[in-house]
Amino acid sequence: MGILDDVVVNAKSAAEAVSKKAGKLVDASKLRISVAELNTDIRRRYETLGQYVAENCAEALAGDEAVTAQIAELEEVKAQLAAVTRELGDKQNKVICPVCGKASPSTATYCADCGAKLTPDEE
Ligand SMILES: [Zn+2]
Incomplete structure (x- = not known):
C-alpha cells in the first residue's frame, strides 16, 4: 500500500506540476500575443488620430512647432512619393494613379x- 501509493501520488503531483508549468507557458504566450495585438491596435489608433489631426486640425495647431515640423516633413515625403510614382510611370510608359496607385496607359486622362x-495640373 504505502510505497506504491506514494509513487502514484508523486507521479501525479509531478504531472500536475508539469501541466501547471505548461499552462503558465501557454498563458505567457497568450499574454505576449495580447500585448502585441494591443500595441498594434494602439499604433493604428495613433495613425488614425495623427491622420485626422493632420487633415483637420493643422490650422488650429499651426502655433505648435512640433506639429508644424511633422506636417512639413509629411508634405515632403508626399512630394517624394509623387515624384517616384511619376518616375515609375514614365519607366513603364504608364501613368500611376495618385489616388489608388493603379497603372493606366500613359494616354489615359482618368484612372x-x-x-x-x-x-497633373502643373504641366
Ligand atoms: Zn485610381
Missing part, C-alpha cells in the same frame, strides 16, 4: 480603376 484625374 480606369477609381476615376481620379491622372494628368
Whole structure:
C-alpha cells in the first residue's frame, strides 16, 4: 500500500506540476500575443488620430512647432512619393494613379480603376 501509493501520488503531483508549468507557458504566450495585438491596435489608433489631426486640425495647431515640423516633413515625403510614382510611370510608359496607385496607359486622362484625374495640373 504505502510505497506504491506514494509513487502514484508523486507521479501525479509531478504531472500536475508539469501541466501547471505548461499552462503558465501557454498563458505567457497568450499574454505576449495580447500585448502585441494591443500595441498594434494602439499604433493604428495613433495613425488614425495623427491622420485626422493632420487633415483637420493643422490650422488650429499651426502655433505648435512640433506639429508644424511633422506636417512639413509629411508634405515632403508626399512630394517624394509623387515624384517616384511619376518616375515609375514614365519607366513603364504608364501613368500611376495618385489616388489608388493603379497603372493606366500613359494616354489615359482618368484612372480606369477609381476615376481620379491622372494628368497633373502643373504641366
Ligand atoms: Zn485610381
